Amino acid sequence: MAIMSKTQVIEELSAKLATAKAAFLADYRGLTVDEVNELRGKLREAGVEYRVVKNTLLRLAAKDTPFNCLDEYLKGPTAIAIAQDDPVAPAKVLSDFAKASKVFELKTAVLDGKLLSLAEVSALAELPSRDQLLAKMLGSINAPISNFVGVLAAVPRSLVQVLGAIKDQKEA
Numbered sequence: 001m002a003i004m005s006k007t008q009v010i011e012e013l014s015a016k017l018a019t020a021k022a023a024f025l026a027d028y029r030g031l032t033v034d035e036v037n038e039l040r041g042k043l044r045e046a047g048v049e050y051r052v053v054k055n056t057l058l059r060l061a062a063k064d065t066p067f068n069c070l071d072e073y074l075k076g077p078t079a080i081a082i083a084q085d086d087p088v089a090p091a092k093v094l095s096d097f098a099k100a101s102k103v104f105e106l107k108t109a110v111l112d113g114k115l116l117s118l119a120e121v122s123a124l125a126e127l128p129s130r131d132q133l134l135a136k137m138l139g140s141i142n143a144p145i146s147n148f149v150g151v152l153a154a155v156p157r158s159l160v161q162v163l164g165a166i167k168d169q170k171e172a
Contacts, residue, residue, distance in 0.1 A: 006057060009053070009057050009061075010057055010060045010061045011061075012061075013053065013057065013058065013061035013062075014060075014061040014062070014063075014064070014065060016049065016082050016084075017061060017062055017065040017066075017067045017082065018064075018065050019084060020067070020082045020083060020084055021083050021084060021085060021086075021087050021111065021112060022082075022083040022087035022090065022091075022109060022110060022111045022112070023067050023070070023080055023081065023082050023083070023109065023110050024080065024081040024083075024090055024091070024094050024106060024108075024109040024121070025070060025073050025074075025078055025079070025080055025106070025107040025108050025109070026078070026079045026080075026081070026094065026098075026104060026105065026106050026107055027076055027077055027078070027079075027104070027105045027107055028052065028077055028079045028104060029076070029077050029103060030102075030103030030104075031101065031103060031104055035101065035104070039093075039097050039104075042093045042097070043081055043090060043093055043094075046083075046086075046089035046090055046092075046093055047083070047084065047085060047086070047089065048081050048082065048083050048089065048090040048093070049081070049082045050079060050080070050081045050082075051079065051080060052077070052078070052079045053078060053079070053080055055074035055075065055078055058070070058074055058078065058080060059071060059074050066110065066112065066113030067110050067113075069110060069113075069115045070108070070110060070115075073107045073108045078107070081094060086131075087109075087111050087124065088124060088125070088127050088128070091109070091121055091124040091125040091127075092125045094106055094121075094125075095121065095122055095125035096125075106118060106121060108121075109121045109124075111124070
């Protein structure tokens with residue numbers, strides 16, 4: 001893997017931030033290599049890029065993006081998780097990891113250009129994922145159709161039951 005120049009890092013980060021839905025900042029101090037690898041793996045599964053970045057480079061990369069409000073949180077060791085699509089998935093992964101870890105701590109997040117407090121990040125983590133919401137919506141849309149099919153099927157069934165009852169009555 002080639003070493004990137006500072007200019008390349010800034011340009012790459014800036015391009016990613018320009019199209020990102022959300023970004024999460026964390027203090028990773030004290031994590032072991034295994035813990036960092038575990039966190040990276042979970043975030044990768046969620047489609048999120050996680051990397052450690054120098055504060056000055058991140059500050060320059062975020063300058064002309066909706067994430068320029070991160071300046072005051074760029075102190076000490078900083079890791080950034082960038083979500084291009086679903087902001088709920090990384091919020092869940094990072095919140096769960098922060099609860100399980102004694103040293104990992106979230107600093108803040110930005111969602112669609114709005115700075116979030118830690119309480120708002122926790123609330124975001126409690127939301128169902130995009131896929132779960134879509135499944136619920138499809139289930140809601142499908143319910144009236146299923147009920148209609150059930151009603152249509154009940155009419156012939158009822159007719160057969162009535163005819164069977166009349167047959168039994170005449171035989172008796």
